[in-house]
Amino acid sequence: MEEELCQWQRGKFLYMAPEIAINYRKPSILADSFSAGVVLFMMLFAKPPYTFPSIEDKFYLSITYGDIPQLLEDHGCQNQLSESAQEFLSWMLCPERRRKTAKELLDHPWMGDSSRNCY
Numbered sequence: 001m002e003e004e005l006c007q008w009q010r011g012k013f014l015y016m017a018p019e020i021a022i023n024y025r026k027p028s029i030l031a032d033s034f035s036a037g038v039v040l041f042m043m044l045f046a047k048p049p050y051t052f053p054s055i056e057d058k059f060y061l062s063i064t065y066g067d068i069p070q071l072l073e074d075h076g077c078q079n080q081l082s083e084s085a086q087e088f089l090s091w092m093l094c095p096e097r098r099r100k101t102a103k104e105l106l107d108h109p110w111m112g113d114s115s116r117n118c119y
Contacts, residue, residue: 014038014048018064019096021053030099037092044085045077049093066094084110 017034041049049071050059062071068090072078081089088110091100105111 016053030096033092033099033105037089040089063093066098068093
């Protein structure tokens with residue numbers, strides 16, 4: 001099984017979607033949306049959204065439930081993002097069945113909101 005995993009499991013563990021890091025499933029294109037969400041979180045808050053991709057990490061657990069408000073509260077960042085930015089982040093850092101494609105992310109209003117102050 002380990003040899004089979006190594007054939008397709010690529011990238012840094014910190015950026016892996018739960019379906020890959022925890023369930024060891026072959027990635028879909030939606031895994032890229034999750035990884036982009038990790039990067040976006042780090043760009044917005046200058047820290048990763050979780051310590052380690054494990055359900056024992058309370059931050060990661062919030063993500064596996066798709067609870068971005070709880071994640072932001074746990075990080076003390078709940079008042080630092082607009083509702084639109086929170087929704088956008090929740091489209092990325094969520095269970096695979098709710099995650100959006102790159103096309104859907106690009107169509108999100110937050111991506112085209114020129115009136116926003118950075119975030």
